[in-house]
Amino acid sequence: xxxxxxxxxxxxxxxxxxxxxxxxxxxxxxxxxxxxxxxxxxxxxxxxxxxxxxxxxxxxxxxxxxxxxxxxxxxxxxxxxxxxxxxxxxxxxxxxxxxxxxxxxxxxxxxxxxxxxxxxxxxxxxxxxxxxxxxxxxxxxxxxxxxxxxxxxxxxxxxxxxxxxxxxxxxxxxxxxxxxxxxxxxxxxxxxxxxxxxxxxxxxxxxxxxxxxxxxxxxxxxxxxxxxxxxxxxxxxxxxxxxxxxxxxxxxxxxxxxxxxxxxxxxxxxxxxxxxxxxxxxxxxxxxxxxxxxxxxxxxxxxxxxxxxxxxxxxxxxxxxxxxxxxxxxxxxxxxxxxxxxxxxxxxxxxxxxxxxxxxxxxxxxxxxxxxxxxxxxxxxxxxxxxxxxxxxxxxxxxxxxxx
Amino acid sequence: xxxxxxxxxxxxxxxxxxxxxxxxxxxxxxxxxxxxxxxxxxxxxxxxxxxxxxxxxxxxxxxxxxxxxxxxxxxxxxxxxxxxxxxxxxxxxxxxxxxxxxxxxxxxxxxxxxxxxxxxxxxxxxxxxxxxxxxxxxxxxxxxxxxxxxxxxxxxxxxxxxxxxxxxxxxxxxxxxxxxxxxxxxxxxxxxxxxxxxxxxxxxxxxxxxxxxxxxxxxxxxxxxxxxxxxxxxxxxxxxxxxxxxxxxxxxxxxxxxxxxxxxxxxxxxxxxxxxxxxxxxxxxxxxxxxxxxxxxxxxxxxxxxxxxxxxxxxxxxxxxxxxxxxxxxxxxxxxxxxxxxxxxxxxxxxxxxxxxxxxxxxxxxxxxxxxxxxxxxxxxxxxxxxxxxxxxxxxxxxxxxxxxxxxxxxxxxxxxxxxxxxxxxxx
Numbered sequence: 001x002x003x004x005x006x007x008x009x010x011x012x013x014x015x016x017x018x019x020x021x022x023x024x025x026x027x028x029x030x031x032x033x034x035x036x037x038x039x040x041x042x043x044x045x046x047x048x049x050x051x052x053x054x055x056x057x058x059x060x061x062x063x064x065x066x067x068x069x070x071x072x073x074x075x076x077x078x079x080x081x082x083x084x085x086x087x088x089x090x091x092x093x094x095x096x097x098x099x100x101x102x103x104x105x106x107x108x109x110x111x112x113x114x115x116x117x118x119x120x121x122x123x124x125x126x127x128x129x130x131x132x133x134x135x136x137x138x139x140x141x142x143x144x145x146x147x148x149x150x151x152x153x154x155x156x157x158x159x160x161x162x163x164x165x166x167x168x169x170x171x172x173x174x175x176x177x178x179x180x181x182x183x184x185x186x187x188x189x190x191x192x193x194x195x196x197x198x199x200x201x202x203x204x205x206x207x208x209x210x211x212x213x214x215x216x217x218x219x220x221x222x223x224x225x226x227x228x229x230x231x232x233x234x235x236x237x238x239x240x241x242x243x244x245x246x247x248x249x250x251x252x253x254x255x256x257x258x259x260x261x262x263x264x265x266x267x268x269x270x271x272x273x274x275x276x277x278x279x280x281x282x283x284x285x286x287x288x289x290x291x292x293x294x295x296x297x298x299x300x301x302x303x304x305x306x307x308x309x310x311x312x313x314x315x316x317x318x319x320x321x322x323x324x325x326x327x328x329x330x331x332x333x334x335x336x337x338x339x340x341x342x343x344x345x346x347x348x349x350x351x352x353x354x355x356x357x358x359x360x361x362x363x364x365x366x367x368x369x370x371x372x373x374x375x376x377x378x379x380x381x382x383x384x385x386x387x388x389x390x391x392x393x394x395x396x397x398x399x400x401x402x403x404x
Numbered sequence: 405x406x407x408x409x410x411x412x413x414x415x416x417x418x419x420x421x422x423x424x425x426x427x428x429x430x431x432x433x434x435x436x437x438x439x440x441x442x443x444x445x446x447x448x449x450x451x452x453x454x455x456x457x458x459x460x461x462x463x464x465x466x467x468x469x470x471x472x473x474x475x476x477x478x479x480x481x482x483x484x485x486x487x488x489x490x491x492x493x494x495x496x497x498x499x500x501x502x503x504x505x506x507x508x509x510x511x512x513x514x515x516x517x518x519x520x521x522x523x524x525x526x527x528x529x530x531x532x533x534x535x536x537x538x539x540x541x542x543x544x545x546x547x548x549x550x551x552x553x554x555x556x557x558x559x560x561x562x563x564x565x566x567x568x569x570x571x572x573x574x575x576x577x578x579x580x581x582x583x584x585x586x587x588x589x590x591x592x593x594x595x596x597x598x599x600x601x602x603x604x605x606x607x608x609x610x611x612x613x614x615x616x617x618x619x620x621x622x623x624x625x626x627x628x629x630x631x632x633x634x635x636x637x638x639x640x641x642x643x644x645x646x647x648x649x650x651x652x653x654x655x656x657x658x659x660x661x662x663x664x665x666x667x668x669x670x671x672x673x674x675x676x677x678x679x680x681x682x683x684x685x686x687x688x689x690x691x692x693x694x695x696x697x698x699x700x701x702x703x704x705x706x707x708x709x710x711x712x713x714x715x716x717x718x719x720x721x722x723x724x725x726x727x728x729x730x731x732x733x734x735x736x737x738x739x740x741x742x743x744x745x746x747x748x749x750x751x752x753x754x755x756x757x758x759x760x761x762x763x764x765x766x767x768x769x770x771x772x773x774x775x776x777x778x779x780x781x782x783x784x785x786x787x788x789x790x791x792x793x794x795x796x797x798x799x800x801x802x803x804x805x806x807x808x809x810x811x812x813x814x815x816x817x818x819x820x821x822x823x824x825x826x827x828x829x830x831x832x
Contacts, residue, residue, distance in 0.1 A: 134614035156677035160549035200544030257566035259557040262545035391554020
């Protein structure tokens with residue numbers, strides 16, 4: 001019998017707001033986080049929209065370290081981590097340090113530090129690059145900075161599996177807890193808005209010019225974003241013993257690899273389907289049990305078509321009756337943070353019995369229920385969170401309603 | 405789960421590339437002979453940098469190892485990985501065609517710090533110099549930190565779970581620990597695990613500026629030169645290196661069923677993190693990692709026959725790692741044979757943990773542990789009187805000839821990991 005894992009706290013920093021309340025209300029209202037990019041000059045690009053986190057102030061969150069001496073993804077991650085602990089009613093100082101761990105995912109780590117390096121390199125000013133570069137840049141510094149901030153001495157793992165990384169980090173935290181190596185795990189993802197990432201997606205022709213329209217036949221692409229989300233995970237028994245509010249149980253996960261193409265999904269949705277099947281088996285569930293699917297749903301022509309295909313393969317006749325929406329239509333693609341944010345949203349959907357819509361959906365390309373443009377009241381017993389990434393890395397995570 | 409009921413994890417093949425040798429056997433022989441792979445860098449100019457030696461793989465002709473396939477879209481880190489992974493697959497006796505079948509699904513857990521920092525930086529610089537339309541989409545695909553793992557999955561048809569773990573010098577041990585969990589948990593039967601890292605200007609320069617390389621920044625000493633000798637009182641930083649080392653980890657029962665060669669068993673693993681950056685906190689992290697590894701194995705300090713330390717010549721981290729090992733193993737540390745292979749291999753970051761473990765496979769086979777090349781004087785309070793510059797034969801484990809060996813690493817940023825390997829005894 002596998003031990004049960006509870007989700008007891010949620011922290012979010014997104015392009016449409018900070019904190020679970022603000023983000024949840026924004027998603028139900030269909031709020032958009034898109035605006036012309038401010039963090040660098042997009043002249044020379046064919047695209048100009050981004051989903052940046054505006055007005056973020058790390059000072060209230062980063063207390064034990066100098067906020068200015070941390071990369072932006074680390075700042076965002078620490079804000080989400082402290083929110084999540086507050087939300088769970090846990091005081092980090094009161095936890096046993098060696099029994100508290102951190103698992104974080106990312107796509108690019110702290111790319112702004114490389115960008116700074118490159119600016120100096122091209123200006124012939126490499127002598128101005130100091131010891132901060134290696135102290136800040138490596139992606140594992142995100143998990144390290146979170147743990148330093150909170151004094152956590154348990155398992156500390158950074159999983160840079162690109163745009164599915166948040167789900168990978170949550171999956172790893174489940175394993176650490178089930179192995180009895182921690183009492184509390186913070187699990188999530190973080191990425192900062194980046195010139196490198198933006199350039200790459202622009203070169204792939206993947207950035208939408210005006211809005212993000214997942215599953216619409218006229219969709220024109222994704223919109224790069226930034227953000228962070230952290231979930232507090234703990235053994236269910238321990239959570240109940242301390243009287244914690246349980247948003248949901250983390251019921252299972254499934255991982256797979258397409259082994260097909262670096263940037264394009266498998267043409268038959270093979271890896272995506274296997275990840276979903278494994279997650280279902282791990283959760284002891286069948287497709288008909290799933291109340292809601294949180295789609296990867298980037299808004300690119302290929303992702304959405306193959307994702308629909310994969311869901312149909314796994315769900316069969318149940319596919320049409322299973323609502324599936326993409327919040328990327330509102331907050332954009334927050335890269336390594338995306339599936340962590342979506343997992344937090346699944347936890348809220350399970351707890352509150354409402355699901356967020358897919359915005360900007362006017363002409364659905366396929367016949368699934370994409371929850372177009374309006375949030376919906378729905379009893380959510382089981383939510384499946386799907387995420388796909390460069391490198392063919394697929395991850396599905398399942399959250400289940402906790403019933404006492 | 406009770407020890408007797410859980411799935412056991414064995415190593416059925418290994419492959420590596422390093423500045424010393426391109427095979428596990430060759431690596432063990434070179435380490436035992438006390439050869440150094442450190443030399444003046446030729447990959448890039450070090451003129452502007454006050455430090456010049458590294459563990460560079462030279463020559464590295466990936467095409468010679470991987471004929472008949474187009475390597476153009478594959479960068480240096482991925483090439484290193486492909487070569488080592490191919491060797492590990494072949495050594496494990498799993499023909500690559502098996503990977504194409506559903507029932508033969510193989511996955512990959514890769515430890516790396518940067519994947520390719522060079523690819524990332526060059527992609528960005530091309531955009532800055534020529535404009536976004538000249539930045540290469542091919543390079544962008546390789547700019548994600550899981551790119552090498554993705555390329556290897558495509559190359560070999562590895563459709564099982566595919567994960568990338570970053571923890572600096574501890575990445576490789578972390579990857580093996582992660583893979584062990586996955587197999588024990590029944591989520592995979594066969595996983596390649598280990599690490600890969602390339603040497604490039606950007607990371608070399610960065611480590612130099614951070615004072616982590618020999619004779620650099622904080623502890624520059626022209627007269628002394630570069631002294632990357634682990635645990636030696638004269639040490640003044642590490643020599644950066646590159647490489648790749650992968651092992652095929654399998655469920656013991658599945659391996660036995662197909663009659664696979666078994667090189668060793670992964671007995672346990674553990675980790676800890678130093679959130680404070682103090683000597684005590686760092687030692688606690690290392691001690692916790694070792695304690696968890698021993699607990700998982702159901703073993704105690706007296707069962708450990710040899711230690712492969714991750715020490716690389718760093719002034720603080722070497723001392724802290726030693727203190728952590730001593731705290732976890734107690735009196736056992738005083739008679740423990742110890743090696744630190746980075747005295748010969750340098751600090752290959754993501755590849756280091758894999759290289760430590762692959763080297764230990766040789767020790768498990770013939771009972772000979774390499775020395776710590778160049779070790780002459782240790783500091784007061786140094787806890788391993790058993791450390792020596794020369795290789796030595798282990799006394800053996802309870803007369804059976806079986807060996808239990810511990811690999812540890814404390815990264816520069818506070819990640820501690822421990823993996824316990826043992827000779828394969830008995831059936832699954």
